[in-house]
Amino acid sequence: MRRRSGTIAAVGAAFAAGVVVGPLVAAWAQEGSRAETYRLLNLFGDVFERIRAEYVEPVNDRDAIENAIQGMLSGLDPHSSYLNPRMYRDMQVQTRGEFGGLGIEVTQEGGFIKVISPIDDTPAARAGVRPGDLITHLNGNSVQGLTLQEAVEQMRGERGTSIRLTIRREGAERPIELSITRDVIRPQIVRFRLEGGDIGYIRISSFNEQTEAALRRAMQQIRQQAGNNLRGLVLDLRNNPGGLLDQAVQIADDFLDQGEIVSTRARRQEDGQRWNARPGDIAQGLPIVVLINSGSASASEIVAGALQDHRRAIVMGVKSFGKGSVQTVMPIPGNGAIRLTTARYYTPSGRSIQATGIEPDIEVLATREDTSAAAIARREREADLRRALRNDNGAQRPQAAAPPPPPPMNLPPGLLERVQRMPAEGAPAFDPARPETDHQLQQAVQLLRGIAAAPAPQRRAGR
Structure with a gap:
């Protein structure tokens, strides 16, 4: 390299x-x-x-050359790009878990900036930015003609300074104007609480250098709070845009005693890698439900896919984003770095989820409106991005068809039938401050309680 x-x-x-x-x-x-x-x-x-x-x-000669390099990389796929020295420094800061800006994960589509997910407890989230929003203007200036990196650079800035975003949102009759004050983004990447005193809830909002350590602290405190009453765990990866591969591997390893976690295949066979779990399960065999949605991408999908393939967890929600590629950041001394797609990753069963995503074991919709054509159209995924890499399931394995699906869940009889696919008619709208309005979470909690209440030989269902 x-x-x-x-x-x-x-x-x-x-x-x-x-x-x-x-x-x-x-x-x-x-x-x-x-x-x-x-x-x-x-x-x-x-x-x-x-x-x-x-x-x-x-x-300017440098600008012309940098633009040429950027075009060469961005023409490959949606995730390869050039990072000038300032962008490279910003990326290193962000990876450490602290950066200045608005707090949104974005991509580029159709010349506009599309929001993948706002990060919890950031200016963007508090201002009401939603996944799927299209940012069309920054401070009144169109983003068309800007590279993704140029747009991101404009959105970042010193704490206390403001920026005006013009947003086009599905279902809104006119553009939405939001004035957002930048802040130092120190997202609380792991949140936790007890649901009803017996089910642990852990939400991971991104994967940076601090994530795995924060997960272990959360699990420890949940056990202290619940004592001997802990009956199961919900791992919430909804709207988690991903992050560091090594953190995803460590988090999956935290819940697995053995077996493969993920593998990567590169252009040259010798550059492929494989990660295996080490003994030790921080949940000590408790049943787990992983929540995913169309905003769950990359590292989130590695964790969900590994736990699903090993039947260590039941995956619930809707299909994930489908980003199954690995980007390697290659420093160019004195000139920033390039972020280059160098491999695809595969779940333990050999599935590439590139452009397909993780299919939940149990589909549960967040709202009744999620069944509408407009709602389905809003769930843009990797496959919808221009120049997205193709999925090559089975293509690299001689005399092999597509990888097998995960093994059966083996749930206690009648339990799956009690899961409600969508909220009841007239149910209250989702309010993040009121967990009882989170339909997907409530179905996960009820499922875990049903598993825990089953006769002893069936309590390992989902493993």
Whole structure:
């Protein structure tokens, strides 16, 4: 990786200086045995020189080269991109669990900025930003023509400064204007409480360097509060956009005693990796329900898929986002970094969830309106993004069909039939401050209590 990054940086520097370094380019072309590569690099140099000489206004060489690199990467798939030095620093800060801005996970679609999920307890969440919102303007200026990174950079800023977002929302008759004051984002990535004194509830909102340690603290405190009454655990990964792969692996490992957690397959077979669980289950065998929805992506899907395949948990909710690719951040010394898609990941049974997502074991809708055509259209997923990688289930395994589905849940008789797929007609609207209005959560709690109440030989159902 370092060698490739150095080559890109060197070529970029050569073009920025307004020259084509013949030996360097020729060496690259010879290495790939592609005379066409040499011709195309000369084409790039010719276009660059024409822009420098004849564009209506003077062009900054660095900006032109960075734009070219950004276009080269963003043209590959929705998640590869160039990070200039400032963006790279911001990303490192965010990965540590603290950054300045609004608190939203976004992608780009149709020239606009689409909200994947607002992060809990951030200015964006408090202002009412919702998953699926399309941000069309920032401070009155259209986001069309901006790269995703440029838009993100504009939304970030010093604590106490404000930005005006214009949002287009499905079902709203006119654009929504929101003025949001930036803050230092220190999201509480793990929240927990007891439901009814006997069911532990843990919500993970993202995966950064602090997530697994926070999960262990939450589990410890739940046990202290519940004493011997703890009967099950709800792991809420709804609207969790993902994050660090190693944190997803560690969290899945926390609930598994053995077996594969996830594997990755890259362009070269030798670059693939596999992670296996170590002995030790912090839930000590208690039944688990994992809640997912269309905002559950990437690292969330790794955890849900691993626990589902091993039947360590029952997955409930609606199909997840379907981001089954791995991005590697490759620093370019003195010039930021590139974020490059380098592999697909696979659940223990060999499923690639790229562009398909995790199907819940039990589908439970958040609202009755979720069955409408408009609601279904709002659930944009990875497969809907331009240039999304294809799903290759079965393609890399000789004489193999698609991977098998997870084994049966083996629930106690009659328990599955008592799960209500949608709220009752006239049920109160969902209010985050009132857990009793969260239909998916309440169905998870009732399911866990039903498992715990079953005769002893059946209490391992879901494992």
